Amino acid sequence: MLEKALRGSRGYWTWIIFLLAVVLIGFSFYLRQLDDGLGITGMSRDVSWGLYIAQFTFLVGVAASAVMLIMPYYLHDYKAFGKITVLGEFLAVSAVIMCILFIFVDLGQPSRVMNVILYPSPGSILFWDMVVLSGYLLINIVTGWVILSCDQKEIPPPAWVKPLIYLSIPWAISIHTVTAFIYAGLPGRTFWLTAIMAPRFLASAFASGPALLILFCLIMKKCTGFDAGRSAIQTLARIAAYALAASIFFVMVELFTVFYSGIPEHEEPFRYLFAGLDGHNNLVVWMWASAALAAGALAALIYPRARQNEAILAVACVAVFISLWIEKGLGLVVTGFIPSPLVAVTEYFPTGPEIAITLGIWAGGLLILTMLYQIFLAVRLEKQGQ
């Protein structure tokens, strides 16, 4: 089945070569980082995590969102998703691989990464994150691949796949919960120190992931002739709408507690995000853009006439994705360090090499995803043709 990824149109190969080029550029900058150290990034003593860890956090959400296809289909027998559950699983596979790569490039001593396994530390949330992420990767590779190859052979999937699929449901919740716990359990970082962190992560994940899947379905419909089906796409849109509403609600809940209680330590990071602190306002424009995009997207997604128009739906999904990427892939991690434990406000600016490495990993993930989807399309279109 793997060989199907090597057969494609001219457009497919152009896209593959473009992604490979971005990967190679990123890789060459990574070699420089390996040589010079993390000093070539914008991270500092005060803001010690940046773009890498933020992308990791965002992508864990994208990975977890596969459950929004699995659960309706396997638990509620929602048939319309039958055609596309594999798309969700393959998206999870590529997203988890990107997560692992983002953690890896963030390490100061990557050659020692195996120490996490050699000296297992069950008290560390990062240890558990490694456990749940690698488990989730394995589950999704196996289930996605087995189901697709059984489809190809037109035989029912083997019985042992079902329990694995059921297991993937709580497992998806676990990867994003554990990732939230990395942040929400640190005593001195008041911005992250909130029980709403895990629910917020899950809600935003279940909005951004389905939004991305809708976009992929619409692109495939236009470019390849594979149609996920109107009802599948509309249901995904409704899921994204509910999840986005929950995500916005959770942020509001947090804002209430922070500003009504008036505790300065809790207020300051939010002031930095939305108004600027001590004259530092790097993220203010971004955060307001994120808020506006989320509000606009929510309006479009809950109004049925707008949602049913696929052009408007596509724009809304792009807005959801960008809005939540800004929230998690930009604002969430950096602001945890502002102000610093010694009440200094240090701005963070990602450097050119850092952005190149980040784009390289995104391109790598898209490359894996494109090839997996190409295999999926080959199998599905073959059957359609028969």
Added chain:
Amino acid sequence: MTTSRREFLKIAGASALTLITFPVFPVGAKENVRIPGQDFTSAKPLTARRWAMAIDTSKCSKDCTDCIVACHAIHNVPDFGNPKDEVKWIWQEPFAAVFPDNQHAYSGQAIQKMRLPVLCNHCANPSCVRVCPTQATFKRPDGIVMMDYHRCIGCRLCMAGCPYGARSMNFHDPRPFIAKINPDFPTRTKGVVEKCNFCQERLAKGLLPACVLACKEKALVFGDLEDPLSDIRSLLKERFNLRRKAHLGTRPQIYYIV
């Protein structure tokens, strides 16, 4: 160039002979050969059930950097020359930064202008130890929170976990940025986190921490908190003192006498 077997054996034999006849280090120069970490002294190691430090802020002058200079020289702390990549084990901060909860507009000039030394708090309940995924940072039975620079993977979760900003990352190779390398203490590699170690290498040799000895005003008092007769215990009993962010439950072991 090709070497015949015969020539090779000749050179090899001659080299072996040289090694046998001449010792690598001439006997007269023996005192100059120092093996790092093997600097034995006859003194008994200093031990405690819980090491802690009290800082008498009234004795600490804001223009004095003796403790900082001594510590950073002994521990090969690099100076990268910019605040972004800065590595520091002990340094000074204004009162308002050290005790943000205890400052207000009406405190006197003395408090407002005060600059206090800050360092790792060697917490009894250290969050950095809890979060480390490799146990590269760990707490000894005597309370010292230490780093294994060979095990650290540089994930910096401890830096996020420390509520005191006591930890620094080596964003570059530190060795070219050390003014004068002290052979008795290891230098670090790029990509690992480091911080104050309460001079455990000196305690093992029976010496007090470098900062404590460097302070001419005797503002830093180091001792065993579990020993009711220790200086630090009587000081903490008699004088009002504060700990940084004690409400976080980390149980910091640096006590500021104000």
